[in-house]
Amino acid sequence: MAEYDYDVLIIGAGPGGYVAAIRAAQLGLKVACAESRATLGGTCLNVGCIPSKALLHGSEKFAEAVDGTFAKYGIKTGPVTLDLGAMQQQKLDSVKQLTGGIEFLFKKNKVTWLKGYASFVDAHTVSVNGETVTARDVVIATGSSVTPLPGVAVDNDEGIIVDSTGALALDRVPEHLVVIGGGVIGLELGSVWRRLGAKVTVVEFLDQLLPGMDGDVRKEAAKIFKKQGMELKLSTKVTGVAVDGQTATLTLEPSAGGAVETLTADCVLVAIGRRPNVSGLGLEKIGLELNKRGQIETDHDFRTAVPGVWAIGDVIPGPMLAHKAEDEGVAVAENIAGQTGIVNHNVIPGVVYTFPEIAGVGLTEEAAKEAGEIKVSKFPMLANSRAKTNHEPDGFVKVIADAKTERVLGVWCIASVAGSMIAEAALAMEFGATAEDIAYTCHAHPTHAEALKEAAMGIGGKPIHI
Numbered sequence: 001m002a003e004y005d006y007d008v009l010i011i012g013a014g015p016g017g018y019v020a021a022i023r024a025a026q027l028g029l030k031v032a033c034a035e036s037r038a039t040l041g042g043t044c045l046n047v048g049c050i051p052s053k054a055l056l057h058g059s060e061k062f063a064e065a066v067d068g069t070f071a072k073y074g075i076k077t078g079p080v081t082l083d084l085g086a087m088q089q090q091k092l093d094s095v096k097q098l099t100g101g102i103e104f105l106f107k108k109n110k111v112t113w114l115k116g117y118a119s120f121v122d123a124h125t126v127s128v129n130g131e132t133v134t135a136r137d138v139v140i141a142t143g144s145s146v147t148p149l150p151g152v153a154v155d156n157d158e159g160i161i162v163d164s165t166g167a168l169a170l171d172r173v174p175e176h177l178v179v180i181g182g183g184v185i186g187l188e189l190g191s192v193w194r195r196l197g198a199k200v201t202v203v204e205f206l207d208q209l210l211p212g213m214d215g216d217v218r219k220e221a222a223k224i225f226k227k228q229g230m231e232l233k234l235s236t237k238v239t240g241v242a243v244d245g246q247t248a249t250l251t252l253e254p255s256a257g258g259a260v261e262t263l264t265a266d267c268v269l270v271a272i273g274r275r276p277n278v279s280g281l282g283l284e285k286i287g288l289e290l291n292k293r294g295q296i297e298t299d300h301d302f303r304t305a306v307p308g309v310w311a312i313g314d315v316i317p318g319p320m321l322a323h324k325a326e327d328e329g330v331a332v333a334e335n336i337a338g339q340t341g342i343v344n345h346n347v348i349p350g351v352v353y354t355f356p357e358i359a360g361v362g363l364t365e366e367a368a369k370e371a372g373e374i375k376v377s378k379f380p381m382l383a384n385s386r387a388k389t390n391h392e393p394d395g396f397v398k399v400i401a402d403a404k405t406e407r408v409l410g411v412w413c414i415a416s417v418a419g420s421m422i423a424e425a426a427l428a429m430e431f432g433a434t435a436e437d438i439a440y441t442c443h444a445h446p447t448h449a450e451a452l453k454e455a456a457m458g459i460g461g462k463p464i465h466i
């Protein structure tokens with residue numbers, strides 16, 4: 001039997017890779033993880049989930065102080081000013097603590113961090129910064145990067161045309177931020193800078209924001225963002241951006257073609273999606289081919305077509321989400337260790353951390369209708385006592401169930417704490433719950449979660465409070 005330096009070598013230390021590394025080590029395997037970034041944690045901890053949530057939270061506090069929210073509670077403030085440097089510093093402090101935390105966990109679990117860029121020599125040999133390392137199993141967890149917009153050059157240092165990484169690090173509040181792409185990044189980071197004082201225009205190619213989400217949710221979200229002062233240009237494409245000094249001039253036209261218009265801005269955020277990180281990995285050396293979308297295909301166990309090589313996270317098909325990558329990290333490690341690691345890809349919640357939050361799990365109403373007969377019930381947050389008391393009237397919870405069995409097929413919500421509420425729906429769906437199961441589960445009062453219970457009541461009967 002061949003001798004290897006490690007049982008498992010993981011390429012990439014994002015939420016997929018670092019979780020796989022720790023789980024594999026917990027299962028008694030000798031593990032190394034190659035990461036080229038100076039800190040562990042991948043996109044999520046360094047330039048994604050964590051810094052964006054730090055700025056979303058900070059900017060929400062600022063907005064509450066200036067937009068009259070405090071005043072609603074009888075809290076009077078003097079003039080409120082923004083110290084953007086301090087807000088950015090608290091973001092960096094959170095990132096540092098969390099990335100340092102992963103380094104601590106690597107040491108605790110005896111995972112070796114191979115610092116550098118990894119590339120395959122053969123299926124069991126990887127070169128990291130010129131040094132070769134062998135492993136019985138190799139996991140590709142290289143994540144994803146920003147999709148560029150052809151002809152639009154991002155320069156995060158200049159701070160005029162930026163991607164998400166640049167938009168997280170601006171040292172000034174733009175006067176006019178134009179966001180290209182009305183997806184998750186555009187709306188989250190657009191919200192940050194709008195709250196801090198920028199005029200924000202979102203240009204979206206499709207006729208609605210947030211592709212992939214439930215149709216009702218997309219419509220309602222657009223209404224809410226408009227009410228908050230975001231300008232939305234739907235069914236519109238950007239055909240070019242020219243920069244002159246500190247000013248960017250965007251050329252726009254209707255997606256279906258038509259009259260050209262221009263828009264000027266002092267900051268442009270390109271947020272039109274992300275694509276898998278595969279270049280430079282040497283996949284051709286192991287004969288691993290990509291699918292049409294540039295992703296690595298795997299089977300249900302996360303095995304690629306090459307024996308001994310596995311893949312997880314943003315680099316494989318499915319939603320590009322940290323929790324999906326983490327769950328795949330646990331599952332792949334368990335499979336490599338001879339156990340049965342499974343991820344239920346039908347029940348992966350998605351959350352947009354705007355205010356209110358927007359969350360969903362399972363099928364959209366449109367997809368569920370295509371699959372068969374359904375029942376749908378919606379309960380407005382306006383009729384939820386806690387949301388009403390907290391002056392958070394916007395949004396609803398929507399439960400989609402199979403018409404015959406009333407088994408829950410999907411749940412969608414817009415609510416201040418939708419991200420936490422959706423966890424209950426995911427758990428219910430994981431257990432194969434019917435709407436009645438949720439409706440007859442006692443929910444604490446007064447909580448936003450009662451809105452899910454009442455929406456579920458509406459599937460087989462009627463909610464109480466509407």
Ligand code: FAD
Nearest residue numbers: 012014015016036042043048049118143313314320321322
């Ligand atoms: P990544 O986190 O991308 O990690 C891959 C790592 O591999 C990187 O550190 C990279 O440096 C390293 N690497 C790549 N190639 C090599 C190589 N050849 N050798 C060595 N190292 C290599 N998701 C959520 O669920 N919730 C959120 O709130 C959220 N917010 C986000 C906000 C922003 C602005 C962005 C950009 C993304 C956000 N995401 C969020 C998505 C989330 O960050 C990704 O889905 C997640 O990080 C994917 O994890 P991963 O392990 O597959 O890859």
Ligand code: NAI
Nearest residue numbers: 181182183184185186203204205238271272273274320351
């Ligand atoms: P996205 O796929 O969510 O949205 C991109 C949007 O850009 C789409 O609506 C698309 O129609 C539009 N678009 C594409 N080309 C365009 C063009 N030329 N002009 C105008 N619009 C155009 O991608 P986004 O926002 O970049 O985020 C990437 C991924 O990161 C997400 O898919 C998500 O998985 C992850 N993410 C998750 C977060 C969360 O879970 N809260 C937060 C941020 C990112």
